[in-house]
Amino acid sequence: MTRRTSPPFSSAPRTAGVVAALALAATVLAGCSGEGASTDCGLDACKVTFDRNLDASASVLGVDAKLVGADANGVTVEVAGEQLTLSVDQPDAQAAGLYVSLDSLDDSKAVVRIGRNPRS
Template identity: 55%
Template sequence: MTNRPGNSPLTPTRRAAGVLAGLALGVALLAGCSSEGASTDCGINACTVTFERGVDANASILGVEAKLVGVQGDQVTIEVAGEQLTLTTGQQAAEVGGFAVTLDSVTDQQVKVQVSANAEG
């Protein structure tokens, strides 16, 4: 049997270190998501934010702040990464601060927005 460098199996210590690093990354991603007057459902590079209407609603997602500024009919003004944009349901994604933002729905009670990291950003 020939012992070749680079082909050795992972030692238990290395395997445990890899698992712990993965868990730490997952916890960091979850901990980076907070909100007030809103709920969030986040993946690795996208979040759905459901803002409650009639309150000062905001969420910290994907390393940026998203805030509901106003609603008028089917138009919603939000602020993402310090920039305001006005969206309507069914509109193509708007680009802002390296993110693609779309308006999913508007009701009397809530506004649902999708924010995803721009693959080209």
């Protein structure tokens, strides 16, 4: 009697998929950069902390973001070439298919959230 056996399962395709997913995640996270700003990025959103006393800008999620101005009530930012005026309590604005909101504002910094989904 001849017995047919199937080849042992290979984990190479699964391992390659995991490696590719990790490489993509690292690329997305490394894609956040700034000047006069710091970024904290996840897969679908970034919080950009702009220094109010500098010409601050950052590149996040494939777009450029710049702090244009700030006063006691809010900020004006430029995201993907569109100027938006934001205050802390207002709903998200949209620019280039991304949602933009002002998380916090004080005398030295403005924290702006830029994401693919509205904040919840």
